[in-house]
Amino acid sequence: MKPDFSKQNGLLPAIAQSASDGKILMLAYMNELAWDMTVKTGKAHYWSRSRKKLWLKGEESGHVQLVEEILLDCDLDTILLKVNQLGGAACHTGYPSCFYRRYRDGELETIEEPVFDPTEVYKK
């Protein structure tokens, strides 16, 4: 058993949720290679659609996601990872979660505090 990578051109959404507090950290995409690497290593791997390459989450920032549990949905086309987020932040912007803004009446309000400064973490 594994997700059905015959769907959606082999690229399935994967949600990362904090195993400790249930916060949703991010959504990225996995192809079969990313899935296999995630299962094999216990570290979340995704397929970077912009860079068109396998992406070990945290490979640059060190903010690796240690996978504690993997759940699959009824249609086998969405993956849910419960993770231990090293560094306390999943988002490349420095916020704990990519979902750091609330929508209301056409406006976005920032509801989290950044954990790191991306210009420091992603030095070239």
Next chain:
Amino acid sequence: MKPDFSKQNGLLPAIAQSASDGKILMLAYMNELAWDMTVKTGKAHYWSRSRKKLWLKGEESGHVQLVEEILLDCDLDTILLKVNQLGGAACHTGYPSCFYRRYRDGELETIEEPVFDPTEVYKK
């Protein structure tokens, strides 16, 4: 401000999370119409990819999702709804969450108890 429906052929993933306990209930897709209807009515609407039509979640089962909060991700291409799930179950299979199975070592283990019998709820 709204999600960027110029991306991904106008169809963005939307995660529904229980506002009360943080459980992830399901992932479906929204086009701009589904977004607008969700914002306008406060009830989660999605775009059914299989039926190719606007889908008020719960229109048949009565298991409507009342939207308590909407969060958007850093790239404005994923939507997170915090909802009050009427009927206590989001999945058409009768389980509280579509993510009712855990993956481990190539096997799927059911980790939830069904809340309703789909043959009773989805009578023709």
